Amino acid sequence: MHDLNPTDVSKETDVPVDTRNDATAKAADKAESTAKAEAKAASKARRSKLFADLAPLIGLAVLAIAFVVVGTSSGTNMSYALETLINQSVIIVIIATGAIFIFAMGSFDISLGASTLVAAMVAGLVHNATGSLWLMLGAAVLTAVVTSLISATLAAVFNLPVFVTTVAMLSVLGAVASALVQTTGGAQIRVDRSFAREYDTLTVKLIVAAVFIALCVFLFNYTRLGRVEKLIGGNPITAKLTGVSMKLTAIAAFGIAGLGVGLGAFLTVLRTPTLTVTSASDIGMNILVAMVFGGMVISGGPRSRIYAAIIGGISMALLNQTMAIMLQGMAGGAGIAQMVRAVLFLAVVWLAASGFRTKVLPR
Amino acid sequence: MGSFMQRTTGTLIIPVGVFAVVWALAAIDGASLFSSGDSLLILARTTAVTMLTTMALAINLNSGRFDFSLGAMALASSTIGAHIAITYGGGFPAMAAITLVAGALLGAFSGFLYTTLRISPLVSSLGVTLLYEGFAFTITGGANISFTQYPELVSFGKSLTAMIAVIIVALFAVYMVFDRSRFGSDYRSLITGQSAAVSAGVKEKGNAIRTYAVSGALMGMVGLIQASSKGLIEAGSINFSTIGIMFTAFLPMFVGGYIGRFSNDKLGYLLGALSMSVIGLGYSALRMTSAEQSLITALLLVAFLIFLSNEERVTRWWRRMKAGKGAAPSEPTSLESVGAGAR
């Protein structure tokens, strides 16, 4: 799942590189042509890179336009629709942004949806027991971070492939969730409605999102953590031989992702105070789609972008709403909507990957 | 290679061990694994389904290609098959044939998308999953396909002989295709020597598409069996609700990879699937809730992974000595490659 295997890249540029090798210190012309060649190659790389980075934004723009056009033409209440847009994307965006720390390292966590549910349930139970908002928040974050760290430590200590570890985690958490529900001796964990409504406001959501995303952007772009994660994602061996501790980095990454899940779970409780074993069932895959939609390279590495989750999350919400308006309640509409989603998804990914092709097929 | 004894032991220790343990547990609980007359049928049927799924997953994962769309292919192909068979008649033969062909085509298309778009296979499989789920949904408008009025279409999944036949034929076919055929040796050369093989003139794109097609056909068979054992097809499953089946294939896949070191990984997938099915019977004999079941299965998976990775550590030296199986064709299913395939 290495997006561009180092070896392949070198293969592709092998011969030209060879012929460019002997810039003997004195042979000026040669040196020049070498520089030129590399300049050319580099600027080409830059161009395609730029385009690839823009692709998700283009997608976002197209979708936004489509949304406005379709919305207005079918008399949609746009202001409400806009608010809805935020409501529906903010949780995904938060969790996915945290998850980018995991994916940047080339790791893959499929259990995020399940841990969101468990964290939300614990938070709900805690609130019902204590009636405190802050304890509930704390419980959500704590639970999520702990579950996340369990996967991380399992994988790190026994050096298991993270993905499969999280596959196991997925079903463990599922079992935990149904156990938690059983404690209430009922179908669901219910948090007091009026309490939830009181805090289920745009302000709360935007504040939580802003704070967490700011933190992530800072850590990812302005501290060592983000850099070493991209390094690991790009080439784990090199990272190790450059003195990066895989285990510690992994644990840090999963910690942050856990924090994101915790906050997401917190908002989930506020948004839907009735939690069942099926709650948050879509989140796990949706954050994946959101990230990729936003231009995240699923196998991580230098091209990881912390903003991918935001772009992708909003794009998806836009798309879903547009489709909902257009296919209002026609039989099989959901199916068509999903097929359209698939095509757009593939189109965006294809553009985002353009300019990073290799001779052999990507893996 | 190891002696015949070692190989036999290595091959059989897991299935036999599992059976012994489960049987003992059931006995302690005063229950029997084969309480009802259908137990054997169920054993065969679930073994078949798990084995086919495991193979479908493994043949691509060996090449570092992760495929979320397995369940979607099973769903879409069986929906197509059933829909046509019910609308235009033709009975079970038609339904079976169409389902398998549809599966192969869906697989090939998935491979075509991946090789043409040249994006990460995992990502393209996400798109394909959405596409095929949506497709199946659109065919029936989201309604389940029920066979209550067409019992003849679902007799197949109730026949023990049919299920055993499926297992044998599939096993033989997959073995011939991947271990003995020209396609197979190209396929295996691409696994560990992608660039070298390509520069030696192996057609990677075509090989990949064919592999996906095989995987699709296998899942088509899965869809067929499930349709006939459930008596309905839940064509309304969307939003990735089909990916679950893939997760059931991991443990048997690792078991298969382990067994493959001693004999052949394909045989390993069968034995792995068999072990899982026996455990399944055990769950029901011990009357466990589905929560308990998923918990235990998960713990088994982790435990086995831990065993594998540490066994790798401990026996590294030993394995170097008997370098024979060091990088045998079956090896890629061991942890490293899944690490690479799905870190």
Next chain:
Amino acid sequence: MRITRKTVAGTAAAVGTTLVLAACSSTASPEASGSPDADGDAAALESVKMCVLVADVTSSEALSFRDYYTQYVASEFPVEFVYSDELADAEAEKTAMEGFIANNCEAVISFASADRPTQLDMAEDAGIYYAVATGALSEEEYETFKDYEYYVGAIGPDVMTEYQAGYDMAQYFIGEGDTSFGIFGGGIPYYLEMHIYRAAGMLAALAEDPTTSYGGATEMGDILGKIYADGTINIGDFESDVYELTGYLETWDFDAAWQASMADMVGASPDAILAVGTGNAILGSAVDGTGIQIGDIDAYTEDNLAAMENGTLGYLAGKFTSINGPIFAATYSAVVGEPYRTEDGSAFALSQGYWTATSAEEFQEIIDADNVETPVYDADTLTPFIAQGATFDEFADFVSKYTFADLAG
């Protein structure tokens, strides 16, 4: 791949075509009946946009209900129905509600019960009418919401009706002289309320025999309590000198363990299998030819008819196709300004039960009497209760006369 104008064009095309495809298919939508500007602030009497929350879009029951609304009612009344997608959980319900509100629905008829309170609050805040078409609010929920201005009310089997349905089913088979039973508990482990009450009803019916009890419990309350505590049914706890509980199955996992349990239940060849729901769909092909009869609570569909004809389905309690006619009438009436309120001015909570068939003939009568083309709740029957000044009591009386005898007899 080098990025060329071609690439971009290609992609643009892809995006374009998909959107177009979607657009076309939307115009092809069967629900696009009624004038195009039906929605929005167009005078309500002309046309009403009603949105329907459905948790289940795949069962034949759900589909027949849908057909009654979108094909019959929508053609008889100036109303446009907009259906939600399948709603897996509370989040999905909320998302769907948001979509409805954003798209100017004037009323919501809800078949989704994951989080009714939230739905009610959202509807009240948005000022659109909200009606419960299946199940009913719990006591305290009703107390909380009965005064909501935009809460129309609920018509449907309340939990007691569900309990009764289970009880009647068991009684029927006992009457047939059956003594050994299997129980299909469906969503009990998910604490699906109606399934739990139905199962409790079945056990209570058996427990009327003095030697019989479920873990010592013989009364509805105790039995319910035990099921809620266990989250399942343990046949080990079933004690009786007369009856035998030979097997129990729940959920729809279809995995090895589940299949084995099902095989056990069928293999024990009880006289009958009492299903809390979807029994024929799940077990039909398994019991086919074993002589075991299924008692089921489902809908009057072709599949179930076929099953009853070939004898696998012995008893069916089911909602008839047009059962949701009255709630539509009440909702419509409310939208156009004549909501029904109880004498103390609160939203109504009316109960309706099932129609039962124990033979292919009865079954046939029922579907002849009530179907999408000629429903028992047809336009003429419903019109008097839509903004025609009918009182609440008249309406309640109209709703309470729901039996086959009342409507088709």
Next chain:
Amino acid sequence: MTNDVVLTVTDMSKSFGVVRALKNVDFELRDGEIHGLIGENGSGKSTLTSIIAGSQPADSGTMIFEGGPWAPATVNESLANGIGMVVQESGTVPGITVAENLFLGETGQFSRLGIVNRRAMYAKAAAALEAIGVEGVNPAIPAGACDFQTRKLVELARVMMYEPKVVVIDETTTALAQDGRDLLYKAMDAHKTRGAVVFISHDLDEIMSVCDRLTVLRDGDIICTFDKEDFDEGAIRAAMIGRSMEGHYYREDNKATSNDEVWLSATGLNLEDKLKDVSIEVRSGEIIGIGGLSHCGMHELGKALFGAAPLESGEVVSRGVKITNERRAVRHSLGYVSKDRDTESLSLAASIRDNIASAGLRLIGKGRGGLITKGAENAYVQEPIDTLEIKAPGAGTIVSTLSGGNKQKVVFGKWIACGTEVLILDCPTRGVDVGVKQAMYRLMTQLKDEGKAMVLISEEMTELMGMSDRLLIMKDGRVVREFERNADLNEMEIIECMI
């Protein structure tokens, strides 16, 4: 040897982007000769041979092979029609059997209805291996289970199997130990009776002893062709470099010097069969050379000294600190340059900036509470880029687009920038051209003068002799002999104890 020409290349040119890899080259290969091609990396020899062998087309020019026009589309087509090539980087596939490797992409010949007849395949494979004198290799075992040398010979066998008229052997010998080389030489000699051999090598001595004629390329031009009788090392080297090397290529002094304090010491290192009770000491201002055949364990030693090998026993101490893993190593200013640059020392998809900064992120963040600003980072990165003269449009350039030499400079830059005191260099000049090589040697000398400690692991004897203060020779995981730097070191003597 007969003198009739088997292959003529006329006026051939090939460009990659703005780089002209071949400039109107004329080349002539005679029947029955072993024809050497020599020149610096990228002088065009690989490009020329790869065109001849069909792995890429020329931009212009013509080829005549055995009287007919020659323009193979693929390697396999070329092979099938009489010209085969054994390439530099290993072309075998580990996961499939030796036999399947021999018939890679060609297993069709054994298959009926798509099913491969393995017995026939193994038989033919065994025959092919014996034909080049390789015995005791079971064609049914996976290539991955064979040692590197055997795999190389399998490639050779794969080519020879087709009994091509012309065989191109591209820098294969670097991978071979003496016995392997002998097999190769034997095969080449034997082939002279059947056709001609084109032999590419960096090893001047080797090429001079093996070849009948040799052609020197430089910057995509053919400079001149020597006949065996007028082979002269000086002349050939001059022709290669196109100038007499001014200044010294290696260190100027002939004396072993170092400060007193020991900066890196390893005692009793054991690692499987790779390292057997190895102990070494490196002092400040000292360059320790470590030489041997490629599988003598010296590369493992390099990793072990950096804490990157799972040692069974023994310990590595640097200035009082026990080096137990890479992290500690870097924390205590050790640096490691791997011999596998692209896979172990660089993140190819990342920029020069990211790569150089990667080892010094803590330094960049120092004093800012770990905050890494663009400015600070650029400043940190720019210095090594300038001092090492890394040629690229900017620090943001993706490393994979750089030439081998510049890539290696980036690796050095990474370690120099973070103030590494102890540098472990594993084949630091592999695949690097003379110019960069010289720069590297100068840099090493400079670092030595600054008092840094260095371990230079290399397969190039001249380089080791030219740079080391002390030279340790390893064999089968043991240090067998130590040489002190002095004017009259005898290369033959050293090579003796390697083999």
